[in-house]
Amino acid sequence: MEDLILLVYFISLTILFSFGIHGLVMLYYYRKTRHISIPNGEIIGEYPVVTIQLPMFNELYVVERLIKSVCNINYPKDKLHVQVLDDSTDESIQVAENLVKEYQAKGFDIEYIHRTNREGYKAGALKAGLEYAKGEYVAIFDADFVPREDFLMKTIPHFIDNNVGMVQTRWEHLNEDYSFITRAAALALDGHFVMEQQVRNKSGFFINFNGTAGVWRKDCIIDAGNWHADTLTEDLDLSYRAQLRGWRFVFLNDVTSPAELPADINALKTQQFRWTKGAVETAIKILPQVFKSSLPYKIKLECFIHLTSNIVFPFIILVAILNIPLVVIKNTVGGYDGYYTLMSVFVLASISTFMFYMFAQRAIHLDWRRRLLLFPVFLAGSMGFAVNNTKAVLEALINKKTGFERTPKYNIEGEKDQWKNKKYVQKRIHWTVIIELLLAVYYVVGIAISAYYLEIAAIPFQLMFLLGFGTVGWMSLRHALAK
Numbered sequence: 503m504e505d506l507i508l509l510v511y512f513i514s515l516t517i518l519f520s521f522g523i524h525g526l527v528m529l530y531y532y533r534k535t536r537h538i539s540i541p542n543g544e545i546i547g548e549y550p551v552v553t554i555q556l557p558m559f560n561e562l563y564v565v566e567r568l569i570k571s572v573c574n575i576n577y578p579k580d581k582l583h584v585q586v587l588d589d590s591t592d593e594s595i596q597v598a599e600n601l602v603k604e605y606q607a608k609g610f611d612i613e614y615i616h617r618t619n620r621e622g623y624k625a626g627a628l629k630a631g632l633e634y635a636k637g638e639y640v641a642i643f644d645a646d647f648v649p650r651e652d653f654l655m656k657t658i659p660h661f662i663d664n665n666v667g668m669v670q671t672r673w674e675h676l677n678e679d680y681s682f683i684t685r686a687a688a689l690a691l692d693g694h695f696v697m698e699q700q701v702r703n704k705s706g707f708f709i710n711f712n713g714t715a716g717v718w719r720k721d722c723i724i725d726a727g728n729w730h731a732d733t734l735t736e737d738l739d740l741s742y743r744a745q746l747r748g749w750r751f752v753f754l755n756d757v758t759s760p761a762e763l764p765a766d767i768n769a770l771k772t773q774q775f776r777w778t779k780g781a782v783e784t785a786i787k788i789l790p791q792v793f794k795s796s797l798p799y800k801i802k803l804e805c806f807i808h809l810t811s812n813i814v815f816p817f818i819i820l821v822a823i824l825n826i827p828l829v830v831i832k833n834t835v836g837g838y839d840g841y842y843t844l845m846s847v848f849v850l851a852s853i854s855t856f857m858f859y860m861f862a863q864r865a866i867h868l869d870w871r872r873r874l875l876l877f878p879v880f881l882a883g884s885m886g887f888a889v890n891n892t893k894a895v896l897e898a899l900i901n902k903k904t905g906f907e908r909t910p911k912y913n914i915e916g917e918k919d920q921w922k923n924k925k926y927v928q929k930r931i932h933w934t935v936i937i938e939l940l941l942a943v944y945y946v947v948g949i950a951i952s953a954y955y956l957e958i959a960a961i962p963f964q965l966m967f968l969l970g971f972g973t974v975g976w977m978s979l980r981h982a983l984a985k
Contacts, residue, residue, distance in 0.1 A: 504831050508841060511824045514817040515848045521814050522851025524807055525858035528697050532861060535704035540754060543659030550661075552654055552717070553583040553637030557627045559620070561645040562594040562925060563913040564762070568645050569601045573610055576651045583636040584612040587627040589620045592925070611636075622731035623906030624713075629729040635720060644714035646762040646911040648676065656757045657717045667722030667749030668741070670699065671715045674758035676915045683770060683977075684763040686880045689859060689873065691763075696755060696862040698808075703753040707804045708745045713737035715759035722749050733787060734906060735780025742788045742805070746795060755866075765914045765921050767977045768928040771890045773909040778812045778891040782898035785809035815895050818888040822941060822967050825960070826948035833955040855881070882966045886974030889934045889941070922984040931982050938975030942968055 554572055558565060572584055584605075588598050595616065602614040615631055622629065632640065639658060643649055657669045672695045678688040702709045711718070713735075723729070726744035733739050745751060764770040792805045832842060856877060863870035897904065910926035913919065921927065945968035952960045 504835050504838075507824055507827050507831065508838065510820060511828055512841070512845070514820040514824070515845065517817045518814055518821065519848045519851045521807070521811055523854050524811075525697075525851075525854040528701050529854075529857060529861060531701045531705045532697060535701060538704045540660075540752065540756075542656060543662065545655070545659055546662070549578050549581045550639060550658065551581050551583060551637045552577065552639045552641060552658065553585060553631075553635040553720075554641045554643065555585045555587055555628060555631050555635070556643055556645070557587045557589075557624050557631075558594075558598070558645045559589045559624075559908050560592050560594055560926065561590070561911060562592065562597065564645045564911045565594055565598045566601060567648060567913060568643065569598070569605065569612075571648045572643065573605050573608075573612070574651055575649060575653055577654045579609060579611070582611060582654075584610065585631045585635065586612065586614045587631045588614065588616045589623075589627055590616070622729070624908075625729040625731040625736035625906075628736070632720070632723065632728070638720055639717050640720050640723065641717040642714055643759075644761075646909070647714055648760045648762075649715070650759065653757075653759065654717075656754065660752045660754075661717075661719060663750070665748070665750045666752055667719050667726075667744050668711050669717045669752045669754065670709070670711055671754050671757045671759045672696070672699070673712070673715060674760045676760045676762050677765065677919075678763065680763070680765055680914060680917060680919075682876070682879060683767055684765060685873075685876050686883050687763045687770060689863070689876060689880050690884075692866060693859045693862040695753075696865050697858055699753045700755045702804065702808070703751065707801055708742060708808065709751050709753055710741040710808075711737045711751075715761070719749075725749070733780050733783035734776045734904070735784050738781060738784045738809075739787065742784065742792070742809075746788075746791055762911055762914055764909055765912065766910070766927060766981050767974065768981050769910045771887065771974075771978065772907050772928070774887055775890055775894045776907060776909075778815065779894035779898045779904070781809060781812050782895050786898070786901075812891065812895055815888045815891040818885060819892050822885070822888070822971075823944075825964065825967070826944070826951060829948070829952050829955060829957050829960055833957070852881075878966070879969075882970035883974065884970070885967055886938065886970030886972075889937050889971070890974075893934055922981075927981075927984070929982055931979060935975050935978045935982075938971045938978065942972035942975055945971065 556568060556572065569586065586598055586602055588595060599614050602612050605612050617627060617630065639661060657671065660666055660669045673691055675688045677684050699709050722744050726740055726747050729736050730739055764773055789806060789809060792802055859877060860874055863873050867873055912921035912924050914921055945964050949961055949964050949968065952964060
């Protein structure tokens with residue numbers, strides 16, 4: 503039994519180490535490509551027609567903010583076509599419809615398209631709207647975004663290259679300082695955009711459309727097979743199909759699109775579940791095509807890492823469960839000294855992860871040192887989300903299909919804004935919350951065991967798990983019961 507526990511623990515740590523150390527690969531390419539700049543460019547000649555699609559479902563609190571900001575974009579009115587793709591079932595239907603009529607009266611080419619069946623969810627709405635899109639280019643904004651006035655002026659010029667199929671902008675955060683939840687979410691997203699998206703793009707690897715705050719060439723969408731609804735990440739799926747067809751993507755790190763971060767932890771868990779499950783579904787669907795392609799091996803390897811990185815979550819759970827038995831074995835069973843010495847190398851993955859986020863923050867924030875003080879909280883939160891995200895991974899692996907559950911938005915921007923008394927707050931308590939709280943209790947016992955055996959080096963690691971599972975579980979319960 504001891505041998506089995508040690509073997510499973512070692513394999514789990516090896517997998518976590520392999521994905522964690524990939525941060526150093528990103529840092530290598532970051533340093534290698536940091537002098538590469540993407541010119542802004544300008545629209546030459548006649549302005550092309552652009553369709554802006556706004557997919558939404560029950561967005562009562564943000565629909566007005568979204569439509570107003572889109573209609574304030576600096577672009578010739580006669581070249582701008584806006585589609586409000588509304589699958590709503592509540593009073594937000596009337597709000598959206600009235601806003602569309604208001605802007606139609608002001609001379610805007612804006613139309614309201616309402617579906618009642620939600621077939622294909624977001625992918626279905628985008629595909630249905632594309633049939634009537636007048637633009638040569640199609641910009642997409644989710645309901646939590648507030649696009650800047652110069653968005654099209656800074657993105658459309660990049661399509662002068664006929665091989666460019668999509669231009670993605672970096673997400674910025676309207677309510678980053680609202681709470682620890684929003685600060686941690688902002689830290690994670692900054693790492694994704696500044697390090698992963700920017701570095702992969704400059705290094706010639708595949709990147710992905712992030713579902714919003716980007717512009718597609720309409721011909722690229724059609725050539726790649728249009729939107730598919732067989733995964734929960736239709737954006738990632740279409741991105742890979744397009745790049746496998748030879749289309750080039752552009753990521754603009756210096757062009758930002760502000761958005762609202764989830765302030766309710768259960769809303770954040772819904773978002774993370776969808777992203778995690780959809781990425782694994784896309785990996786199962788797309789990786790065979792990647793491996794069969796004539797792409798260079800290093801690009802295939804990066805595609806594999808990109809699409810499968812969420813597989814780490816079940817192994818985080820295994821490490822969490824087996825860590826305490828490992829402490830007992832170390833202090834009651836002899837003959838494994840070499841094993842424990844070898845495991846010390848796995849700490850490099852934590853250093854790699856810290857450096858990854860440090861460089862991301864340093865690249866875009868003057869107060870990056872202050873922001874990095876949140877890193878231990880962020881890391882613990884990532885561990886705490888492992889139960890929620892493991893469920894997503896396992897469902898994807900067994901091909902269990904679930905509907906597209908959108909992330910609720912509440913128009914939270916300042917400290918005085920509240921979400922607790924609004925519609926869409928998730929009141930159900932999922933069974934995963936019970937597991938999170940049980941794991942927190944498990945680690946209270948584990949820390950006591952480590953203290954008994956004077957395994958002081960194990961306690962900080964165990965405290966991270968206790969903080970992660972305990973905080974996520976407790977806040978999930980608290981937010982679900984909030985009045």
